[in-house]
Amino acid sequence: MTTKLVLASNNAGKLKEFGQLLAPLGFEVHAQREFNVPEAEEPHPTFVENALAKARHAARLTGLPALADDSGVCVNALGGAPGVHSARYAGEPKSDERNNRKLVDDLAAHGDKSAYYYCVLVFVRHAEDPQPLIAEGRWDGEIIAEPRGEGGFGYDPYFLLPASGKTVAELDADEKNRLSHRGQALRALVEKLK
Numbered sequence: 001m002t003t004k005l006v007l008a009s010n011n012a013g014k015l016k017e018f019g020q021l022l023a024p025l026g027f028e029v030h031a032q033r034e035f036n037v038p039e040a041e042e043p044h045p046t047f048v049e050n051a052l053a054k055a056r057h058a059a060r061l062t063g064l065p066a067l068a069d070d071s072g073v074c075v076n077a078l079g080g081a082p083g084v085h086s087a088r089y090a091g092e093p094k095s096d097e098r099n100n101r102k103l104v105d106d107l108a109a110h111g112d113k114s115a116y117y118y119c120v121l122v123f124v125r126h127a128e129d130p131q132p133l134i135a136e137g138r139w140d141g142e143i144i145a146e147p148r149g150e151g152g153f154g155y156d157p158y159f160l161l162p163a164s165g166k167t168v169a170e171l172d173a174d175e176k177n178r179l180s181h182r183g184q185a186l187r188a189l190v191e192k193l194k
């Protein structure tokens, strides 16, 4: 049986990746935009609380099971910033270009460029689900000052994978999904759905 679910995100990059990751698994996936679900508030200090808020919001407004992702880049020399604030690091309106510029500027004086992507996924069967399924993923790398590559989204052109010498934006979609924080989290979540 195929499970129909709503993806509680308006981020085009995430939606594309979830489409690729979920397609082979037999889910019928709909973006929340198809149901005119407005962006949820994300006021919380943790990824898991924000992901839960997004999932409940989409489930409440659609009556469907919902999957939400809260994610970001955490930079060690910056005490874990931008972290949960990654999407709005350089303020409103959200802008990947300004976020990336601010990140590079903020890191310029630091020798330690190590960072990691972090993703929490929350699945709720309905808005009041007392047992949300939760999974996480982490992906280590370093922040570089000059962008490279055209793939991915967000911070990817500045996120270097030292093992391959490539940025995430230089990976093809399948490679990114195999390695990424989001791919890891989704595979862990799917195990819990079984």
Ligand SMILES: O=c1nc[nH]c2c1ncn2[C@H]1C[C@H](O)[C@@H](COP(=O)(O)OP(=O)(O)OP(=O)(O)O)O1
Residues within 6 Å of the ligand: 008, 009, 010, 011, 014, 039, 042, 054, 069, 070, 071, 072, 073, 086, 087, 088, 099, 117, 152, 153, 154, 155, 156, 180, 182
């Ligand atoms: O694989 C990734 N490659 C590059 N950048 C990424 C990735 N994963 C998260 N990120 C960055 C983008 C954004 O600056 C923040 C997520 O913020 P986050 O609030 O979870 O998502 P969002 O507001 O863009 O869309 P939505 O809340 O509708 O899902 O972390």
Ligand SMILES: [Mg+2]
Residues within 6 Å of the ligand: 042, 087
């Ligand atoms: Mg957001």
